[in-house]
Amino acid sequence: MKIEHDIHVHTHLSSCSSDPKATVENYLKLAKDRGLKLIGFANHFWDSNVPGASEWYKPQNFDHIMKIKDEIPQDTLGVKILIGCETEYCGNGKVGITKEVADQLDFVxxxxxxxxxxxxxxxxxxxxxKDVAKLMVNRFKEVLELDLATGIAHPFMPLGFINVDEILSHISDDEFRECFSRAAELGVSIELNAGCFPGNHGKETDLFHDESIIRPFILAKECGCLFHFASDAHSLDHMKSLFTMERTINILGLTEEDILPLCRV
Ligand SMILES: [Zn+2]
Ligand SMILES: [Zn+2]
Structure with missing residues (x-):
């Protein structure tokens, strides 16, 4: 199966992107060159209608992320564009988006x-x-029930921690199955994020091996989940990492039918 979409792309509008070249126009050119048919822009976002934003999130509100519309050229080079967001979940039901705003976006x-x-x-x-593992499992289940997510960004990738093997060893196959069965039932997509598979980049460490992070995705496929691809690019060049996912596609044996219908072009 060829990778023909990427729905987790940040532009210069995201505060953590420091690449002035991360524009819609440049991403479109790269997408066309590499055979992508669809790009979904997912800048970091916190809805001003929801209290309790962090200082970092506050400026990244709806008006801000929608500035992207001014950047979309008339000719999109045959590449379909979706405008979405990557919002935030803080636990206890605190999520950085309201239903009204979610309904105005192509995906969340x-x-x-x-x-x-x-x-x-x-x-x-x-x-x-153990606590980090438990937190991720609980939050995964909670997010599914919010009825807001099109997909879960980089699921079970404990950002900020390097001991990923050990953290994921505390989540049993049955716990993963419980999470993914519900996601499959609700049609919430599981993200295949290019940054989460160190073996694809020759970056496995003593504390983080590909097999640890591949286990949940094998179980997700068994549970009948839908998937989407994500470079999580914060700079133009970073989008190319998407294509390292061909190795993961082969390991998981993914076909078109496993892909979120929104992403099938
Ligand atoms: Zn993220
Ligand atoms: Zn992201």
Whole structure:
């Protein structure tokens, strides 16, 4: 199966993108060159209607992310564009988007594991591998029930932690199956994020091997989940990492039918 979409692309509008070349026009050119038929822009977002944004999120509101519309050229080079967002989930039902705003976007990605955002997404007291694992499982289940997510961004990738093997070892196959069966039932897409598979980049470490992060995706496929691809590019060049996912597609044995219908062009 060829990779023909990427629905997790940040432009210069995201505060953590420092690449002035990360524009719609440049991404479209790259997409066309590499055979992509669809790009979904998913800048970081917190809805001003929801209280309790962090200082980092506050400026990244709806008006801000929708500035992207002014950048879309008349001729999109035959590449379909979707305008979505990557919002935030802080636990206890606190999510950075309202239903009204979600309905105005083409798609909504919700992460469960921006655990590097200490004091906002993760309480400082949660540091042990077992507690981190439990947090991700609970948040995954909670996000599904919000009825807001098109897809879960980089599921079970504990950002900010390097001991990924150990953290994921605390989640049993049955726990993963419980999570993914519900996602399949609700049609919430599981993200295949190019940054989450170190083996594809020759970047496995003693504490993080591909097989740890591949296990949940094998189980997700068994449970009948739908998937989408994501470069999570924050710079123009970074989008090319998407194509390292061909290795993961082969490992998982993915076909067109496994792809979220929104992403099939
Ligand atoms: Zn993210
Ligand atoms: Zn992202």
């Amino acid at each position: 990605l919700i992460p469960i594991s921006h655990l590097h955002m200490e004091g906002f997404v993760r309480d400082e007291s949660i540091t042990s591998p």
